Amino acid sequence: MDVNRRSRVRWLLLSWIFVMSAITFLDRVNISISGVGVADEYHFSNVQLGVVLSSFLWGYAIFQVPGGRLADRFGPRRVLTAGALWWGVFTALTASIPIETSNTVLASRPNGVLTAALALFLGVRFMLGAGEAVMFPSSNRFVANWIPTAERGIANGVIFAGVGAGACVTPPLIAAIMVRYGWRPSFWVCAAVGCVAGLVWFLLARDEPEDHGGVTESELALIRSGRSVPGANPGRSLSWPTVFRSKEVLASAFSYFCYGYAAWIFFSWFFIYLVKVRGVNLKLSSFYTTLPFLAMALGSPLGGAVSDAVTRRSGKRAGRCGIAVFGMGLAAVLIAEGSSVRSAAIASVVLASGVGALYLAQSSFWALTADIAGPSAGTVSGLMNMAGQIGGAVTALLTPVIARRFGWAASFLTAAALCALGAAAWLVVDPNRVLARSD
Numbered sequence: 001m002d003v004n005r006r007s008r009v010r011w012l013l014l015s016w017i018f019v020m021s022a023i024t025f026l027d028r029v030n031i032s033i034s035g036v037g038v039a040d041e042y043h044f045s046n047v048q049l050g051v052v053l054s055s056f057l058w059g060y061a062i063f064q065v066p067g068g069r070l071a072d073r074f075g076p077r078r079v080l081t082a083g084a085l086w087w088g089v090f091t092a093l094t095a096s097i098p099i100e101t102s103n104t105v106l107a108s109r110p111n112g113v114l115t116a117a118l119a120l121f122l123g124v125r126f127m128l129g130a131g132e133a134v135m136f137p138s139s140n141r142f143v144a145n146w147i148p149t150a151e152r153g154i155a156n157g158v159i160f161a162g163v164g165a166g167a168c169v170t171p172p173l174i175a176a177i178m179v180r181y182g183w184r185p186s187f188w189v190c191a192a193v194g195c196v197a198g199l200v201w202f203l204l205a206r207d208e209p210e211d212h213g214g215v216t217e218s219e220l221a222l223i224r225s226g227r228s229v230p231g232a233n234p235g236r237s238l239s240w241p242t243v244f245r246s247k248e249v250l251a252s253a254f255s256y257f258c259y260g261y262a263a264w265i266f267f268s269w270f271f272i273y274l275v276k277v278r279g280v281n282l283k284l285s286s287f288y289t290t291l292p293f294l295a296m297a298l299g300s301p302l303g304g305a306v307s308d309a310v311t312r313r314s315g316k317r318a319g320r321c322g323i324a325v326f327g328m329g330l331a332a333v334l335i336a337e338g339s340s341v342r343s344a345a346i347a348s349v350v351l352a353s354g355v356g357a358l359y360l361a362q363s364s365f366w367a368l369t370a371d372i373a374g375p376s377a378g379t380v381s382g383l384m385n386m387a388g389q390i391g392g393a394v395t396a397l398l399t400p401v402i403a404r405r406f407g408w409a410a411s412f413l414t415a416a417a418l419c420a421l422g423a424a425a426w427l428v429v430d431p432n433r434v435l436a437r438s439d
Contacts, residue, residue, distance in 0.1 A: 007216040010146045010223065013205055014158050017139050020084060020201060021162025022169070023194050024135050027091045027128065028056055029167050029267050030190055033174040033289070034183035036275065041099060041183075042117045046272075046400045053268045055122040057393035059129025061386045068137030068382025072375065075207030076138040076145075083138070084198020086131030088191040093124045095187035129389075136366070137382035144370045144377035146209050148226020150312060152370055153319070156363040157304020164296025164359065171271060171289040238376040238435055246435055248372055249380060251425045253387040255328070256365055258422030259358065260391030262331065262415040266292040266355050268396045269411075277408050278344040288348040295356025303327060303360030307367065316371070316431035320364045327360030328423035332416045339412035351412070358419065364426075372435050380435070391418075 031038065031053065039049050071079045097120045139159050147155045177186040206212040209223050243249055270292060274285040303323055311319025334354030341347035366381060373380035395415070402411045 006222075007214055007219040009212055009214045009219065010209065012214075013142070013146065014155055016197075016201055016204055017080075017142065017159050018162040018165070020080065020197050021135065021139070021159050022166030023084075023190075023197050024087065024132050025163050025166030025267075026170050026173075027087050027190050027194060028132065029170040030091075030174050030186055031056075031094065031125070032268055033171050033271055034178060034186060035272060037178060037183040038121075042097075042115070042121075044118065048118060050268075050396050050400050052118070052121045052125055054393040054396035056125040056129040056132075057264070057389050057396060059126035060133050061129075061389035061393060063130040063133035064137060064382040064386035064389065065379060066382075067134035068141070068378035068380070070134060071138040071141040071378035071382075076142040076378075077202065077205040077207050079134050080138045080205075081198045081202040083131050083134040084194050084201065087128060088195035088198070090124055090128035090131060091187050091194060092191035094121070094128070095184040097121060097124070133382075136385055137378040140366050140370055140381040141378035142205075143366070144374055145207065146223060147370075148223055149367075149371055150226055150308060152367040153304040153307035153311065153363045154301060155304070156366040156370075157301035157307075160300040160304075160359065160362045160366070161297045163362075164293045164298070164300060166293075167267060168290045168293035168297055170293075171285075172287070238373065238379065242435055243376075243380060243383065246372075246433070248368065248429050248431070248433055249383065249435075251428050252365055252368055253384045255324070255422040255425040256384050256388035257391040258418035258425070259328065259361070259365070260388030261395045261418050262335065262358055262391075262422075263355065263388075264392030264395040265399055265411065265415050266351075267392070269399050270351075273408060274344065274348070277403075278347070288344070291348050291352035292355040295352045296359045299327075299356035299359035300362050304363035304367075306360070307363050320368050320371075320431040321426045321429050324361040324364035324426045325423045327357050327362075327364075328419045328426075330360075331355065331358035332419035332423065335412055335419065336416035339409040339416070354416075368429070368431050371431060372433065374434070376435070 035049050035053070038044065038052075039046075044052065067079070067083075097117055099117075136159075140156075143152055143155050143159075174183075174186045177183075177189065209215045209220055215223075271285055271289045274288055307319045307323045309319070310322065313319075331354045334350055334357055338347050338350035338354055341350055365384060369381040369384055370377045398414075399411045402414060
């Protein structure tokens, strides 16, 4: 092996995690785009469709910590591969629910009817969420293993740019397939893509850089020099009392709840909002819907790069916390302003700018958990992400309720207020306080 040659295997693997990140959002956002067709075919109301959307998020949220524990125990290579195959199966099953079940009533309540179709959608989407729960805790464990701390902002920026890229590609792709073939084939395409991506990851990846034949001594030395966590015990997981006593964990989890609430309005309801509230046609709505996701794809790596640069110059307090406060604070202002704009086109641009600002903060969350948790990064980031997905699940359910009672502007103003609270939570975070076992 040439010790003087600097390999870039860590960036190759990060690039494929970017691809898998994009695919996970292709799998989850596709139902938001096809939601109009699904609702018409199975006779779902907006509230029932909201329950279907939130069922994914409850499965995703509940299994974040188990997913992180699995990644810490078995490594991101095997766990991400198994997860990708799981996503493929349950994405395909979403399109396989018989139309006849839409007329079979299982239970009636004052606020709605539970049909067999609705129950099947809830179950399948919940299980899809459970499988996708391994994605980002596993990727964060990969970052803790492979990426030196000085590069973790941009590394997470690349990973979460996949969120915006996948969500950006989804509206025109799903809309095009729907127009030509119907909504069901769009899910089968997504399922096949996910399975192939998982198998490629298994062939490319290794859990540790020491085990990858393509890593040179110089790259390995760079990774080792910047990945150690002082005070951490690499052989043992953190205890739950240690985790829950940390104000950094609690504050970042609360802030990520607020973050998830705001982000998931765009994943769950933005397309339907444009069609049914703004009166925009299907083709134009699919275009406008890509704007927030394009802003995410740009904002995430930009925020990560700036976070790393500021961290190197002024320390982690400014680089991690400062960028998070700025991004979420700016998002609060732009989302509030966009909710009151009359023009659908201008409102789409302003709201997209708001979610782009929100994603400036994305890397800070994940770099923080990798920095303070080290060998338990999967578990700690899973706990944080669970809070974010609970926020998303609340959005899916609460947004149509608020909109029906107070108007859609109130739904976006609620998200803006939570962005402001999430920004304030970062003021109590000390990113230099490393979690360590007391025994």
